[in-house]
Amino acid sequence: ETGVTQSPTHLIKTRGQQVTLRCSSQSGHNTVSWYQQALGQGPQFIFQYYREEENGRGNFPPRFSGLQFPNYSSELNVNALELDDSALYLCASSQTGGLGDTQYFGPGTRLTVL
Amino acid sequence: QKEVEQNSGPLSVPEGAIASLNCTYSDRGSQSFFWYRQYSGKSPELIMSIYSNGDKEDGRFTAQLNKASQYVSLLIRDSQPSDSATYLCAASSGGSYIPTFGRGTSLIVHP
Numbered sequence: 001e002t003g004v005t006q007s008p009t010h011l012i013k014t015r016g017q018q019v020t021l022r023c024s025s026q027s028g029h030n031t032v033s034w035y036q037q038a039l040g041q042g043p044q045f046i047f048q049y050y051r052e053e054e055n056g057r058g059n060f061p062p063r064f065s066g067l068q069f070p071n072y073s074s075e076l077n078v079n080a081l082e083l084d085d086s087a088l089y090l091c092a093s094s095q096t097g098g099l100g101d102t103q104y105f106g107p108g109t110r111l112t113v114l
Numbered sequence: 115q116k117e118v119e120q121n122s123g124p125l126s127v128p129e130g131a132i133a134s135l136n137c138t139y140s141d142r143g144s145q146s147f148f149w150y151r152q153y154s155g156k157s158p159e160l161i162m163s164i165y166s167n168g169d170k171e172d173g174r175f176t177a178q179l180n181k182a183s184q185y186v187s188l189l190i191r192d193s194q195p196s197d198s199a200t201y202l203c204a205a206s207s208g209g210s211y212i213p214t215f216g217r218g219t220s221l222i223v224h225p
Binding site for chain 2: 002033035040041042043044045048056090101102103104105106107108
């Protein structure tokens, strides 16, 4: 157990809908990163938040957005869902977002878009 | 484009054997390297991190790093059926320190 929690565990949506995924970081960690993992692929970086500011963004369209709260928990919002958005969404928390930083993953949210 | 390459496998080894998992990376500026294990339907869990050239041992696991060859490996000694999983290699570099993941190697340890 890493201490990182995510909700919900599973989610089914239809194309065009919007979804919000939530993550609580491990105690003492101020950095949260979000990843999308399609079946058979490695995690793909979406974005990272460090102390409530976006600290980096991967190659994902603007309909993927997020924020981090003062308690360092985080949300991932996806608008106008597409079938290809079906994936495991992983949240990872870490201590500094800097050199040697190690990320610890939550259990993930399985999103299915019909 | 930073890339981390892994053979998708599956790599099949008998119980008790040494499993050798390999990974190459494209960014010469990479400084931190990680191995994660991911069971089917679960999230990745950290096995080891390595930052310096050479070997790092932790129980049955040994990570090896060769920055000149841009190569990272993970050896699992005395492999057990419970080691059957996908192993993800990740590398991060100065600047963002955000790890780039490979697609993972599937390991099957058969009795």
